[in-house]
Structures are given as structure tokens and as C-alpha cells.
Amino acid sequence: MKFINHRIKILALAAFYAGIGLTSAQSANQNKTEATTTQSGKIVPADLNWSERMLLSEMHRFPESWMLDFSKSPKWTYPSAIVLDGAEQLYTKTGKKEYYNYISxxxxxxxxxxxxxxxxxxxxxxxxxxxxxxxxLYLYEKEKKEKYLKALQTLRLQIDGQPRTKEGSFWHKKIYPYQVWLDGLYMGMPFYAHYTKDFSKGKDAAKAYDDVVFQFDSVQKNLLDKKTGLLYHAWDESRQQAWADKETGLSPNFWGRAMGWYGMAMVDVLDYLPQNHPGRSRLISYIKSFADAIIKVQDKQNGLWYQVLDKAEEKGNYTEASASAMFVYMMIKSVNKGYLPQSYKKYAQKGYNGIIKNLITVDENGVVNLNKCCAVAGLGGKPYRDGSYEYYVNEKIRSNDAKGTGPFILASIEFEK
Known part of the structure; x- marks a missing residue:
């Protein structure tokens, strides 16, 4: 009788856990979290590398990957992809299935x-x-699901129809006519190059790769400040925007994260651009010029970078996490890939150490936080964003923004190689 009662209890428990334990990715992640907690006493073990500690912290904060960057409901937006880029690399490195499930x-x-x-x-x-x-692109390579191919083809159609300036640079959005933003190079060009590598052949591929490189050539021509080597946030070909200089069309300031996006765009595009493409050497020369410029505005004490890059001493400016992580990632990846000499590693290392010392905090349960992230910044729109110094330093600051945690994971992976 005892045996029968014991067996009934086991079956009841099994039924109970089957009913509640596998209903969603969120509950699955909670189960993993509980298992980790019981084994080590912490949700995120401190003996892991920083890359995994931050990814596991993001998975704890945002149990389903669409929640990344504080989304309240499933929404097609860009910040999740940066964290998931790190998750892809960590899955390849560790084989931990929970990382793949988070991406999938x-x-x-x-x-x-x-x-x-x-x-x-x-x-x-x-x-x-x-x-x-x-x-x-990653999921289609892994799973070959038709739905991903159809979705990818739709996104590729957007590139064909994306409005352009007279010389051929992509507008940032249809609602921002004739405007080229540095952000857009990261948002569009690695995808464009990766899609071309996976799906295009012959003349179509050659034309697409040339177009990708042209986008960077155009930015160097129109948004670069030759005196400092820094790049302005945006350029209005029409000179119609209130934020645009009437002579040059340029926005008035060097925003840290805008340049961060551009730096990441260059190093990531090179992953897909053919080795024999004549544009490679130009992109690598842009990387060198870019690195030299950001080193000049790196804080000498803490190794970090400011929200407005060239105005460290002005009231209200602050060392900003996402730009700092992006610059560190761009430099250390460039060193690892041979785009920059080894001598640049010390600047990347100083920045990385500065992030860990000044911008990272760890909760008692082991969860890692990245603090002092600019939540958002842009130009134009309603209410109107004028690109002034005061505008940038007064935008909302928050912790654990995916635009900062994602680049931190990517930078950590590069340092751990």
C-alpha cells in the first residue's frame, strides 16, 4: 500500500510539473534560474566570464527575448538583436541550449x-x-524554416525601396526625408551584407557589396569633421531641418552612441564583405581614423567616453555606458581581426576596465547591471529634438538598456578570446 501511495504521489507531482513547468519560455527560464540558484546560491554565478554573466542577467530580467529593452509586448525592434548577437556567439562557444532557446x-x-x-x-x-x-538570418541558417525565409525576403525588399539622397545614401526613415544618420549604418549595413553573402550571387552580389561600401564612403564624405576626426550625428541633404547647419547640413554635436553605432557597423560589415573586395581596405582605413579620433576624447582617468564626446568639462555631461561599450567592442574586435595594430588594445582595455569599475554593479543574487545608459536620442520628430548639447545631456538615463548590455557582451566575448 505504501508503494502504491508513493507512486501516486510521484505521478501527481509529475502531472503538476508537466502542467506548469513547460507552458512558456518564461517558465522554462524561471526553472533554469531556480536550478542555478539552488546549486550556487546565486542566480548568476560569479565564476563565469563577464559575457555569460551579463547574458544570464538579461535573461533573468527579460525572461523572453522580445522583452529586451523593456518591451511590454512582442514588437519588432532593433535592441534585442544586439543582445542576441552575443547569445549566438556564446551558444557557439559553450553549447548551452538555454542560449539557443532564447534566440529561437x-x-x-x-x-x-x-x-x-x-x-x-x-x-x-x-x-x-x-x-x-x-x-x-541566424535562425534560418540553423533551422531552415520557410517562415524565416519569407520574412527575410520582405526585409530585403525594404532595401530595394528605401528612399535615398541624390548621391545614393539611404534616408534614415521615410518620415525623415533627405536625412542620413550614423545610427542607420549599423541598423542596415551588416544585415544587407550578411543577406548578400547568404543569398546573392554573381553580378547581384557584386552590386550589393558595392552599395554597402558606398554607404560608408558617403558618410565619410558628408558627416566627418576633418579637424577632430569625429563624425556628426546626422546630415540633412536638403538643409531644411532646424537642427541642420544651413551651409553644411550637419547636426551640431558629436553624440557618443551615434559614433558607437558607426564603429560597430564598420567592424561587423567586414565579417561579410569578401576578402578581395576593393572596399575592404577603405573600410579598414576608416576604422583606423575613427579609433584615433575616439582615443583623443577618451577620459584619461577612467577610460570612458562622454555622452557628448568633445565636451567632457561642460555642465551636465556624463560618462555614458552604451557608447563606451561600443567603442571598446569596435577597438578590441579590430585588434583581434588585424584591422588595428596590437598597440590599440591598451585603449580598449582601459575602456573595458573603466566600464567594470565605474558602470557595473552586481546585486546580492549575482545579477549584473550596466548603469548610466542613455535611454534614447534622436533628431527632429515631436516634440522636436534640436541636437543641441542641452538636448543630449538631458535625455533619460537608465540601467540595463540593451543598447549598452549588448555591446558589453560582445566586447567581453572579444576580450575572452
Missing amino acids: DFGEKLVTEDGTILTYELEKYNIDLLNSGNVL
Whole structure:
């Protein structure tokens, strides 16, 4: 009788856990978290590398990957893709299935069986919305699901229709006519190059690669400040915007994260641009010029970078986490790939140490936080963003923004190689 009662209890427990334990990615992640806690006493063990500690912290904060960057409901937006880029590399490195499941869940939730991307509207021609296509390229390579191929083809159609300046640079969005923003190079060009590598052949591929490189050539021509080597946030070909200089069309300031996006765009595009493409050497020369410029504005004491890069001493400016992580990632990856000499590693290391010392905090349960991230910044729109110094330093600051945690994970992976 005891045996029968014991067996009934086991079956009841099994049924109970089957009913509650596997209903969603969120509950699965909670189960993993509980298991980790019981084994080490902490949700995120301190004996892991920083890359895994930050990824596990993000998975704890945002149990489903569409929640990254504080999304309240599944939304096709770009910040998730940066964290998931790190998750892809960590899955390759560790083989930990929970990392793959976290990536896969993004595709499952955001793309329906007929290839429709939730909340995505092609006709808006918003270049930001190409970035998460990188996640689908990865998932299609792994799973070969038809729905991902259809979604990717839709995103590629956006590139064909994206409005351009007279010389051929992509507008940032249809609602921002004739405007080229540094952000857009990261949002669009790694996806464009990666898609070309996976799906295009012959003359089509050659034309696409030339177009990708041209986008960087155009930015160097139109947004570079020759005196400092820094690049302005944006350029208005029409000179119509209130933020645009009437002679040059340039916005008035060097925003840290805008340059961070551009630096990451250059090093990531080179992963897909053919070795024999004549544009490679130009991009590498842009990387060198870019690194030299940001080293000049790196804080000598803490190794970090400021929200407005060239105005460290002005009231209200602060060392900003996302730009600092992006610059560190761009430099250490460039050193690892041979785009920059080894001598540049010390500047990347100083920045990385500065982030850990000044911007990282660890909760009692082991969860890692990245603090002092600018939540968002842009130009134009309603209410109107004028690109002034006061505008940038007064935008909201928050912790654990994916635009900072993602680059921190990527930089950590590069240092751990």
C-alpha cells in the first residue's frame, strides 16, 4: 500500500510539473534560474566570464527575448538583436541550449507561420527595423524554416525601396526625408551584407557589396569633421531641418552612441564583405581614423567616453555606458581581426576596465547591471529634438538598456578570446 501511495504521489507531482513547468519560455527560464540558484546560491554565478554573466542577467530580467529593452509586448525592434548577437556567439562557444532557446524564441514569437513579422510595416521604410533581420538570418541558417525565409525576403525588399539622397545614401526613415544618420549604418549595413553573402550571387552580389561600401564612403564624405576626426550625428541633404547647419547640413554635436553605432557597423560589415573586395581596405582605413579620433576624447582617468564626446568639462555631461561599450567592442574586435595594430588594445582595455569599475554593479543574487545608459536620442520628430548639447545631456538615463548590455557582451566575448 505504501508503494502504491508513493507512486501516486510521484505521478501527481509529475502531472503538476508537466502542467506548469513547460507552458512558456518564461517558465522554462524561471526553472533554469531556480536550478542555478539552488546549486550556487546565486542566480548568476560569479565564476563565469563577464559575457555569460551579463547574458544570464538579461535573461533573468527579460525572461523572453522580445522583452529586451523593456518591451511590454512582442514588437519588432532593433535592441534585442544586439543582445542576441552575443547569445549566438556564446551558444557557439559553450553549447548551452538555454542560449539557443532564447534566440529561437524571438523568431517564434515575432514571425508568424506565413512569414509575417509582427508590428513591422514595410511602407514606413525605417532602416532601424532591418537590424533584427540578423537574428532571422541566424535562425534560418540553423533551422531552415520557410517562415524565416519569407520574412527575410520582405526585409530585403525594404532595401530595394528605401528612399535615398541624390548621391545614393539611404534616408534614415521615410518620415525623415533627405536625412542620413550614423545610427542607420549599423541598423542596415551588416544585415544587407550578411543577406548578400547568404543569398546573392554573381553580378547581384557584386552590386550589393558595392552599395554597402558606398554607404560608408558617403558618410565619410558628408558627416566627418576633418579637424577632430569625429563624425556628426546626422546630415540633412536638403538643409531644411532646424537642427541642420544651413551651409553644411550637419547636426551640431558629436553624440557618443551615434559614433558607437558607426564603429560597430564598420567592424561587423567586414565579417561579410569578401576578402578581395576593393572596399575592404577603405573600410579598414576608416576604422583606423575613427579609433584615433575616439582615443583623443577618451577620459584619461577612467577610460570612458562622454555622452557628448568633445565636451567632457561642460555642465551636465556624463560618462555614458552604451557608447563606451561600443567603442571598446569596435577597438578590441579590430585588434583581434588585424584591422588595428596590437598597440590599440591598451585603449580598449582601459575602456573595458573603466566600464567594470565605474558602470557595473552586481546585486546580492549575482545579477549584473550596466548603469548610466542613455535611454534614447534622436533628431527632429515631436516634440522636436534640436541636437543641441542641452538636448543630449538631458535625455533619460537608465540601467540595463540593451543598447549598452549588448555591446558589453560582445566586447567581453572579444576580450575572452
